[in-house]
Amino acid sequence: MKFKIHKEGYKILTAVVLFLVLVNVLISYKAPSAALLVGLLSVILFLAVLQFFRNPKREILIADDNVIYAPADGKIVVIEETQEDEYFGDKRLQVSIFMSPTNVHVNRNPISGTVNYFKYHPGKYLVAWHPKSSTENERTTVVIDNGEEEILLRQIAGAMAKRIVNYLEVGDTVEQGTDMGFIKFGSRVDLYLPLDAKLEIEMGQKVKGNKTVLARL
Secondary structure (H helix, E strand, O other): OOEEEOHHHHHHHHHHHHHHHHHHHHHHHHOHHHHHHHHHHHHHHHHHHHHHOEEEOOOOOOOOOOEEEOOOOEEEEEEEEEEEOOOOOEEEEEEEEEEOOOOOOEEEOOOOEEEEEEEEEOOEOOOOOOOOHHHHEOEEEEEEEOOOOEEEEEEEOOOOOOOEEEOOOOOOEEOOOOEEEEEOOOEEEEEEEOOOOEEOOOOOOEEOOOOOEEEEO
């Protein structure tokens, strides 16, 4: 699979390279006997950080605004009917995707439409599977209207992720499958769908952004 490095990783990767070069230069002078080991560890560390920022090319096979594609890679950890009070003020079908440190961290638009709502919430950094993480952690909330239905997406930071990036603004017209944001070093994405949405996933299932169909409206 072809992929490139996401733009959110450029500064961090540059900083990591500079730091590792400095460490290795110092070790070569102060403790040359350890230079090989430190060099190998540096390569492993760099590759570990590099994989966080990979951005594989993912094209949607069939564009359909009534199909909800997974907005992120990860594992389905929540499927339940719940009260959504930030925007809808009523019952919605919640689907949550947990992104582990090894998953791709790019977030993509699950449908095409108009952004009707956007809000960033500073907050805590509870582990992403904590029940209160959806309402107490750092997060962004986005609502996309496909002309017939609205769906809400919530990017949620976890214990490792300290910064959420979102590229959308109210009034934007978005295309299904394009990048909507990035959660640095993983975490979770919640979707709030109409109660009559027909789910095509199950608890514990692994999903891929732009490839796995979560539900149909």
